[in-house]
Amino acid sequence: MPRHDLELSEGTGSTVGENARESTDKLVRQVKDQVSTLRGQAGDRIRAYADDGKGKGANLLEELGGVIDDAARSIDERLGGEYGDYAHRAAGAVSSFAGKVRDKSVDDIVAETRDIVRKSPVIAIAAAAVVGFALMRVLRSGIEDAGEVGRRPEADNDGA
DSSP states (O other): OOOOOOOOOHHHHHHHHHHHHHHHHHHHHHHHHHHHHHHHHHHHHHHHHHHHHHHHHHHHHHHHHHHHHHHHHHHHHHHOHHHHHHHHHHHHHHHHHHHHHHHSOHHHHHHHHHHHHHHOHHHHHHHHHHHHHHHHHHHHHHHHHHHHHTSOOGGGOSOO
16 A cells, blocks of 8 residues: 655644644633633522522511510510510510611621631531531421321221
8 A cells, every 4th residue: 555645834734733722722712701601690690599598588587586576475474574575585686687687788698607607616617517407307307297198097007
C-alpha cells in the first residue's frame, strides 16, 4: 500500500491551531455565560422560596402566639392572673418575634444567624440538635401513623 504523506505549508499548522484555540475560547466564554445566567436564576428562585418560607414561618409563629395566649387566658381562669401572666408574656414574646421575622429580609436573617453562630457556636450546635430531635420525632410519628392507616384492626379480621 502506498504511503501518502500530507504536505502542509508552513503557515497552515499554526492557522489550524489558532482556529481551534479561538473556537475553544469561544466555547468556554459561552459556557461561563450560561453558568452565570443559571447561577443568577437559581439565586433568584432560592430567594423567592426563602421569602415564601419566611412568610409561612412568621404566620406559624403568630398562630403559636395566639395558642399560647389562649392557654394563658385559661391559666388565668383556673390558677389566677399571677401564673397566667408568665404565659401572656411568652405569647407576647412569640408574637413580637414573628413581627421581627416578617419585617426583616432573608439576607438580614441569614446575616444575623451567621453572627450568632460565630459568637456562640456551642449554642448554635445545641439548638440544631434540639431542632433535629424534634424534626425526627415529628417524622417518626408521621411514618408510624402512615403505617397504621394501611392496617386493618384485629377485631375486624374475623377470618372472612
